[in-house]
Amino acid sequence: MTDRIYGVADTTFSRVNMGEIAVKTITKEDPEGKIIRYTVPGIKDLPVAAKKLIEEGCDGVITLGWVGKTQLDKYSYLAASIGLITVQLMTSTHVIDVTIHEDETEDEERLRDIAIDRAKKHSINLVKLVRDGRSALTGLAGKGLRQGYENAGQLD
Incomplete structure (x- = not known):
C-alpha cells in the first residue's frame, strides 16, 4: 500500500473534462496512488x-483551468497564477498549473486536443515528481518538451 496522494483540482468553466483525464492518467501511471478530486467554478477558485x-x-x-478570450479573463488567469505560486511557496508542494487559453486557436477540435494532451502530459509530470522525487525530470531537462503542442526540440 502506498502513501502517495495526488490532488486534482478542475473547474466547471472548462470546456473539456480535464479532471477526468488527469484522474485516468494518474491512475494508469501510479495504480497504487490515491487521488482526491476537487471541482470548483473557475480559475480564481483553484488556489x-x-x-x-x-x-x-x-x-x-x-x-486544470480554462481561460476565456477577453482581457478580463486574462487578468483573472494572472490572479489565479499568482495564487497558485503562492500556494506552492506556502506549502513547499508542487502545484502543476495546466491552463488552456481559449484564444490558443480558433479551431475547437484542435483546442480540445491541446487540452487533452496538456492534461495527460502534466499528469505524468506530477506522478514523476511525487512518486520518483525531485530528480525524476532531470533527464528531460533541455529537451524542448511541450504540453499541448509538438515538442520544440533541443538546440544543443
Missing part, C-alpha cells in the same frame, strides 16, 4: 482548492 487538497494530505496537486 484555495489546491491549498485545501494539500492540507488534506496530497503530496502534489494538478490544477
Whole structure:
C-alpha cells in the first residue's frame, strides 16, 4: 500500500473534462496512488482548492483551468497564477498549473486536443515528481518538451 496522494483540482468553466483525464492518467501511471478530486467554478477558485487538497494530505496537486478570450479573463488567469505560486511557496508542494487559453486557436477540435494532451502530459509530470522525487525530470531537462503542442526540440 502506498502513501502517495495526488490532488486534482478542475473547474466547471472548462470546456473539456480535464479532471477526468488527469484522474485516468494518474491512475494508469501510479495504480497504487490515491487521488482526491476537487471541482470548483473557475480559475480564481483553484488556489484555495489546491491549498485545501494539500492540507488534506496530497503530496502534489494538478490544477486544470480554462481561460476565456477577453482581457478580463486574462487578468483573472494572472490572479489565479499568482495564487497558485503562492500556494506552492506556502506549502513547499508542487502545484502543476495546466491552463488552456481559449484564444490558443480558433479551431475547437484542435483546442480540445491541446487540452487533452496538456492534461495527460502534466499528469505524468506530477506522478514523476511525487512518486520518483525531485530528480525524476532531470533527464528531460533541455529537451524542448511541450504540453499541448509538438515538442520544440533541443538546440544543443
